[in-house]
Amino acid sequence: MTTLDRISSIRDLPIENKRVFIRVDFNVPLEDDGGRMKITDDARIAEALPTIKHAMERGARVILASHLGRPKKGPDPKLSLEPCGSRLAELLGVEVHMPEDCIGDAAKKVIYDLRNGQVCLLENLRFHAEEEKDDETFAQKLAELCDVYVDDAFGAVHRAHASVHALPKLMRERGCGFLLEKEISALGKVITTPDKPFVAILGGAKVSDKISVIDSLFEKVNVLLIGGAMANTFLAAKGLNMKSSKIEDDKLPLARTILEKAREKKVDLVLPVDVVVAQSIQAPEGHIVDASSVPDGHMALDIGPKSVAQFSKHIAKAKTVFWNGPMGLFEKEPFSSGTFAVARAMASSPAFTVVGGGDSAAAVKEAGPEIASKMKHISTGGGASLELIEGKKLPGIEVLRRVTAD
Secondary structure, eight states: OOSOTTOOBGGGSOOTTSEEEEEOOOOOOEEEETTEEEESOOHHHHHHHHHHHHHHHTTOEEEEEOOOSOOSSSOOGGGOSHHHHHHHHHHHTSOEEOOSSSSHHHHHHHHHHOOTTOEEEOOOGGGSGGGTTTOHHHHHHHHTTOSEEEEOOGGGTTSOOIIIIIHHHHOSSEEEOHHHHHHHHHHHHHHHSOOSSEEEEEOSSOHHHHHHHHHHHHTTOSEEEEOHHHHHHHHHHTTOOOTTSOOOGGGHHHHHHHHHHHHHTTOEEEOOSEEEEESSTTOSOOEEEEGGGOOTTOEEEEEOHHHHHHHHHHHHHOSEEEEESOSSOTTSGGGOHHHHHHHHHHHHOOSEEEEOSHHHHHHHHHHOHHHHTTSSEEOSOHHHHHHHHTTOOOHHHHTTSOSSOO
């Protein structure tokens, strides 16, 4: 189920004068800046602001909680949420109180001292191994800190972790924040009621990562455009010379099965007709060749201009477009044209355009604010958005549903 059925929005929860636990996703990229950890992209913090401000304006005592990175054993100063707290304070223009732990007396004291409309950010949930084990005792310790639970961390709802799954089970008053609401609405529309023609664009490295998504999309899409390294495996499955390119040799039979299934389902599965090749990913430039004429010793690293034109034509005719995965090695300038061209084609389209998080979202942002602003929805969770498209029930969403409709 990919709707908001029986899930309360924060706007409908009784949060005035209450301790409101908001699970956010502040899993931001960091770099070491002379011993201090510095945030390189604060988009995830910015995305949480509407929910946080709403809770503050309604006089809640706001308790924010998140994970950050993958601490090996216990607390790691380099993965402290302190830089996130500092950045959030700048964005909100208020002090953000930070206890030195997410449970226990330190957290309780800071929360006890909060006044209505004030904010605290608990320390990294993953400093406790119990978080990733969905441990009920740990969840109980978090539950002692709050009266109302709100999940606004779409990037984490596909994981059955304590703060996302065990904790809301313990809370009578629970619901979603504005970001999670927006994500479920946009992706739900793609899955349940897409306007046709529906075009899906899949890229990235591996066919094996997307097999369940492809199966699910075959039931819904009219056209499936495939680029990125995963296209190389399909081209090899059709007998083209891709031996120097990145392919999954053990997935060639699977790729042939998918091509056959597309014919059966009457889905127009479109592969690149030309590619940008080079002898190394460090090459200063690439060369455009037909997909059927890749020279030995050269690897396909992007889709070529004829493929871009073909893909763009399908996107222009669509009423719904879903994109997940880059068209090439877009981090390297010589192999970025295909990915950015797809982003521009989607931005020019009047269709309902959804970018499914991860590298595709990063590419759209890199393409510039004028491109990003024209997308109808850019998801904040790559893994979560793919699992929703696959038709999976995500633990962090399902647990928010009320048992009976009120």
